[in-house]
Amino acid sequence: MSQDPIPEDSRSLLYSFRRCPYAMRARMALRYAGIRCELREVILRDKPEAMLNVSQKGTVPVLVIRPGTAEQEVIDESLDIMLWALAQNDPDGWLAADPAETNQLILASDDDFKVWLDRYKYPDRYAAEELAGSNPRDECCRFLDVLESRLAAQPWLVAGSLTLADVAIFPFVRQFAHTDIDWFRGGVYPAVCAWMDVLLESEFFTSVMAKYPAWAPGDEVTVL
Ligand SMILES: N[C@@H](CCC(=O)N[C@@H](CS)C(=O)NCC(=O)O)C(=O)O
CATH class of the missing domain: 1.20.1050.10 (Glutathione S-transferase Yfyf (Class Pi); Chain A, domain 2)
Structure with missing residues (x-):
């Protein structure tokens, strides 16, 4: 995973849990589509408030597109995240x-x-x-x-x-x-x-399986 800054206008957030198979497939699709987002590793028994504020059902993965803007969109089903990523870019069809x-x-x-x-x-x-x-x-x-x-x-x-x-x-x-x-x-x-x-x-696959500590507000940005 790259740690270069993500341009503000194309920034998305992904709440994820490394070992969750749903989150894995979402990360793989985002990676394949070349979509760089801020990765927030979640502990399932202690979900961050920021995640529950945007998706109350409390499952990972959750993708927040253009967070904090008037055009913010939330996708909280892994298959929908995959399809959104592929709609942006699907180089190998x-x-x-x-x-x-x-x-x-x-x-x-x-x-x-x-x-x-x-x-x-x-x-x-x-x-x-x-x-x-x-x-x-x-x-x-x-x-x-x-x-x-x-x-x-x-x-x-x-x-x-x-x-x-x-x-x-x-x-x-x-x-x-x-x-x-x-x-x-x-x-x-x-x-x-x-x-x-x-x-x-x-x-x-290997590039989306790096280990990160659980995210907390104020942490440095980890880039997927
Ligand atoms: N249908 C959802 C299922 C996601 C899901 O169930 N993720 C599990 C982790 S593998 C989860 O977040 N469970 C909530 C919990 O354990 O509190 C999707 O495809 O995104």
């Missing part, structure tokens, strides 16, 4: 992929896979009845099976090159993989594994 396939995959990830991912990752947080006799990893695997068959046939999820769906879904697959990395790397999903590794090693 992430948005060129089939929109119906893209939406379907992202919805399956955000709505269904994520539900079971939480149950797989944090089993102690869920009562037996919420698991309804299911095995969370097996439930997650239904989505991983879809990804594996796509990635066995082509290098990226929707097209011959990386597009929005890859970046929107990757942070959740990374989280799934790290829940039991030995099992994941044991050969069950070779194509997903290879795809994940390319993204893990990509500059636009």
